[in-house]
Amino acid sequence: MALGVLRPVSFHNGLPCSGHGIPIPSTIHSTQPCGSPPIPYSITIKNKTCWWPPQPLIPLEALNPLRATVLVHRLPIMLEMDTFTPHISVTTNIINYLCPCGKLTCIIPTPVLCGLLTMEDMGGVGHVRVAESTTFTVFALKRRVIRIIDPLGAGKPKLSWPCSSVVAFGSATVLAG
Numbered sequence: 001m002a003l004g005v006l007r008p009v010s011f012h013n014g015l016p017c018s019g020h021g022i023p024i025p026s027t028i029h030s031t032q033p034c035g036s037p038p039i040p041y042s043i044t045i046k047n048k049t050c051w052w053p054p055q056p057l058i059p060l061e062a063l064n065p066l067r068a069t070v071l072v073h074r075l076p077i078m079l080e081m082d083t084f085t086p087h088i089s090v091t092t093n094i095i096n097y098l099c100p101c102g103k104l105t106c107i108i109p110t111p112v113l114c115g116l117l118t119m120e121d122m123g124g125v126g127h128v129r130v131a132e133s134t135t136f137t138v139f140a141l142k143r144r145v146i147r148i149i150d151p152l153g154a155g156k157p158k159l160s161w162p163c164s165s166v167v168a169f170g171s172a173t174v175l176a177g
Contacts (some may be wrong), residue, residue: 004135004177008149009171011072012063016054017084017129017152020065020164023051023091023096029117031107034099038112040119042126044117045161050114054168057129058085070140072171078146080133086126087152087163089114120162128161129153137177 027049032038035066058084067076083134099108129152133144148170155161 002139006175006177007149008172009072009174009176010078010146010148010167012078012152012168013058013073013075013082014056014058014170016056016162017087017165018168019052019054019088021047021051021091022049024049025092025094025111027093028100029069029093029095029112031096031098034097034108036097038095038116039052040117040121043120043164045071046089046093046114046118047164049093050118051086052089052163052165054165055085055087057167058161060084066120066141072174077140078131079143080146081139082131082132084131084152086122086130087129087165088117088126093117095113100114107124117127127163129163129165130161131167135176136176147176 064077070077091114094109095112097108097110098105113124115121121126131145131146132151132154134150135144138145148167150167152165153161
């Protein structure tokens with residue numbers, strides 16, 4: 001029986017994820033009539049012009065006492081389906097608004113936060129980050145263990161969350177396969 005690749009186990013330490021996307025603030029997102037709301041695109045498209053920087057992996061739900069039974073460096077480990085605070089973009093892209101300008105129409109370039117231009121970012125709040133394990137053999141509390149480089153988003157049918165970041169930090173001394 002072959003073991004999986006050994007990688008450091010991740011634990012709840014508040015360190016950031018890897019971040020994702022490319023910041024290109026001069027990108028024209030769209031050209032729209034004056035005063036119209038932004039037309040959002042998918043995060044897979046906006047990853048080419050917007051950046052979601054590394055942000056701390058702070059759990060959304062409280063860690064219960066049962067979680068304190070499996071520790072690495074005296075901290076609870078991350079498990080599959082742990083959810084974290086939303087991932088917010090700090091980049092802007094430009095919307096060219098076509099506005100009346102006397103008898104003409106003027107183009108007014110307006111920088112808009114990528115969180116408002118991305119469907120999955122819930123109107124600028126950010127998108128969901130949920131840990132997805134890549135190990136099939138290591139469990140704790142009946143859930144698979146999270147290791148570094150495990151994704152914080154998944155593209156499974158009927159079960160999907162959009163984050164392209166991965167877990168960036170883990171224990172230097174505790175490995176799982």
